[in-house]
Amino acid sequence: MSERVITFVEALNEALSLEMERDPNVIVMGEDVGVYGGIFGVSKGLLERFGSDRVIDTPISEGGFIGAAIGASAVGLRPVVELMFVDFFGVTMDQIYNQAAKMRYMFGGKIKVCVTIRTTIGGGLSAAAQHSQVLYSIFAHVPGLKAIIPSTPYDAKGLLISAIRDDNPKVFFEHKLLYGVKGPVPKESYTIPFGVADVKREGSDVTVIALAYMVHEALKAAEELAKEGVSVEVIDPRTIVPFDKETVLKSVKKTGRVVIVDEDYDRCGFASWVAAIIADEAFEYLDAPVKRITTPNVPIPFSPTLEREILPNAQKIVKAVRQVVRKI
Amino acid sequence: MSILVPRDKLIEMYSIMVLIRAFEDRAHELFAAGKLPGFVHLYAGEEAVAVGVISNLVKGDYITSTHRGHGHCIAMGCDIKGMMAELYGKRTGICKGKGGSMHIADFEIGMLGANGIVGAGVPLAVGAALALKYRSPGNVAVAFFGDGAMNQGCVMEALNVATIWKLPIVFTVEDNQYAISMRSMAPTKLQPRVATARSFAERAVGFGITAVTVDGMDVLAVYEAAKAAIERARRGEGPSLLDCKTYRYYGHFEGDPMVYRSREEIEEWRKRDPIRLFKERLIRMGVATEHELEALREKALKEVEEAVSRAEEDPYPEPSEAYTDVFTDPYY
Structure with missing residues (x-):
């Protein structure tokens, strides 16, 4: 096994990159994901490599663009959409818990909503009450959403690749204090199954x-x-x-x-x-x-x-x- | 009338309008008889909007709908037996009895779902339009929503996103005069260019979206306006908004005591019933005789009756089916 060591951010970036190469239906959307490369750098370089059709900078309108990502995923794209901080879920939660989470069930199991919502969580940065929460329990509480919470660069890469390929709506939680954490990560693509501790x-x-x-x-x-x-x-x-x-x-x-x-x-x-x-x-x-x-x-x-x-x-x-x- | 619509198309449009009306009138009776569980919102009176817009769509196009979605479903071609069974909560329902009246969808024919949340289908339609622009240029999405949705934040966000991304989408407002009990214009501040304008088109203009106000009781007026908007979208020229002025005959929901309006008002609107207007015009244009059109109406009634009989006899879902379809993999 390759003992290459990279950071959690780099591991996520690599996962996005590999999946975008593999599947033209994978697109990345969110606030500042393009030119800026994501507020924590997760989507760095993707705009240059994959172009603005697939790496879409959105206005600060989570209800509009997360809803759009969900709609696009229901008709076959595989959007990875970024909710910059989980704390912002309040302005878009209807689209997540009433639309994405329930569409497949309400429509009798005939459709797939494969959107991946990436979001950042966690305290420890003195970011105060509206930028420090984790809140994954709220999402896990609602039937129909998968909740993925990696702790290492290795897990982050494998779980994000699995998430993008999974046919269900899911929220991928990235702890802000982990972004700089380093660990061994193979260069090649690999998946980690969900539900395996x-x-x-x-x-x-x-x-x-x-x-x-x-x-x-x-x-x-x-x-x-x-x-x-x-x-x-x-x-x-x-x-x-x-x-x-x-x-x-x-x-x-x-x-x-x-x-x-x-x-x-x-x-x-x-x-x-x-x-x-x-x-x-x-x-x-x-x-x-x-x-x-x-x-x-x-x-x-x-x-x-x-x-x-x-x-x-x-x-x-x-x-x-x-x-x-x-x-x- | 400035457009030339082929005879077959006109007859088809009429047939769908009478089918919607027959379905809704029957659902009204069935609800009153205690046959339908849950909440039911009926589309009777608004047929010209769904039919006028959807008659312009082709394979590969998408729509999203509202809580008042039966008309859109029928116009898109959803199986009415499956729809009626769904209203009954039967296993044979279009969504296996898991969605009910407010959540009918058939993605294979482009019907991306009715919706229990006011305005929530609009961002989804924008997403469908985004997918079309990327994957299938020339196809369009249509978002149907009511006047009441016009003040939902997500709708305004969707209007903005659609216009900055120049998406192939037509926003269709069904102004049926009431947001539940409030007069449609009462909760909405507009800055009309013309002092007398009372149209949501005014708001769309603020988003840089081409918008028109349409007589939503006149199916050909809707057809023509929608045609222009949809063609623009197909050409890649971005979104449009149609504000269709229409009227719902029944309450907001079945069982609504309708304290907010008078019987006279309903009668006044019924004088411009969209089906009657269209029928008179078809006869005048020599497209069909009264007798032929009446035969179409009877055919629709029969079709609905068959759907009702089937739904009555169909089985309910097995209790174990409550646990399937949450995810693509088994329940957990």
């Missing part, structure tokens, strides 16, 4: 489930805990719709202890749902209560000290793991 670190005492940037915080915590003799297994579901319940349950049955790390708001979120699944299907294997490390139910504050207070991080994960391993 990746065990990022094997362990035997506690299962830690984490997504996106939190996978890296969980790995940091695991390193720290290893020094104390606690063996942590870190599971990255990678997609939450579909969700790889089997891998999670298998790990829980092995360790008997679980910490779920979720940067989304605490209330009615991903962590609560996974905790409920574990309670339903692996209760007798648990040696301690399921612990959730989430973002409390407050808007994301601006000041770095306030933001640090509320976001999950390695220290909070270490603390939670220590709590669950003590409870026999």
Whole structure:
């Protein structure tokens, strides 16, 4: 395997590029995706290579252009449309959750809506309440949307290629703190199936489930805990719709202890749902209560000290793991 | 009349108009009889708009529709047995009973869906037009929407996007005089070039979109205006908007007590019934005799009756079908 190391942004850019080369139906649309190359650089160079018919700069009209991407996908194009920050979903959500998510079902399964909506998520940059949320739980809540949340450059490339080829509407969440993260990524094209969790670190005492940037915080915590003799297994579901319940349950049955790390708001979120699944299907294997490390139910504050207070991080994960391993 | 429409075309247009009317009148009765579950919004009175516009479309063209979509579906050629079964929630429905009256679609013939959200089909039509421009120049998309949708943000965004990208699309406003209970012009501020103008065309002009106001009760007037707009779009000259002034005979939804308008007003509009106007004209033009046209109406009634009998007897979906068709792969 090639040990070439590139960044998360470069991996995404390569995925777009490869798929645009492969399939003329793939187009890229969004605010500043063309000349600017995407606000975080994900679509850099695509306009020059593929032209303005396929790399379309849009006005700041998410309802209009995301709706258009959905309509175009329903008649056979494969648009990859960018919602610059997930926080902006409010101005276009009808097109996403009432149109894209439901069209296939409402129309009796006779059509495919294969749009890929790429969006950025996450705090840690003092971007305050309207540019720091993750919100994937909202999208996962609505039947009909797939939700993909990569944590490494390797996963980002393989999952984005899978997403573009998948015949269903999906939202692809990119954590802003991951864009600069480097990792080994093969040059060639490859896919990663949805609904297959990746065990990022094997362990035997506690299962830690984490997504996106939190996978890296969980790995940091695991390193720290290893020094104390606690063996942590870190599971990255990678997609939450579909969700790889089997891998999670298998790990829980092995360790008997679980910490779920979720940067989304605490209330009615991903962590609560996974905790409920574990309670339903692996209760007798648990040696301690399921612990959730989430973002409390407050808007994301601006000041770095306030933001640090509320976001999950390695220290909070270490603390939670220590709590669950003590409870026999 | 400045256009020459072949006789067969005129007869076909009349046949579709009477079929829509027969379908809607029957749906009205069926709803009142408790046969149809859910919400039903009827198109009776507005037939000239759907038929006048859609008669200009060819294979490969697309439309999006509204909650009041039966007329567009029938004009596009949706199977009325499948439509009636869909209204009943039967398994044989055009959408397997999963969509109902507000969500009928048949992509194979270019009907991209009725829609339960006011204005929401318009960005989708823009997307279809974008796909056509890229893949199939010469084909067009038509977005049908009501006067009530004219103040939806997504509609204005769609108008702007369509014009900056010069897309092959015709925006067709069906101003049926009411946005549910509000007079169509009441919630919409316009800056008319002419003091007396009361048209959404005025707003389209602000987007740089060619727009005309059309008598939506006159199917040939609609046909002619749509023809010009659609030909422009086919030539790659960008979007147009048609503001068709029409009238819905039934309530906003079936069961609407219609406290906002008088019986006299409805009667006044019915005097310019689009089917009657067209019938009189066809007779005057010597295209058909009263007897021939009456035979077409009877044929439509019979066809609808057959659809009703079939739908009555058809099975409901199996409960297990609730879990299919969410994704292309199995339920999760």
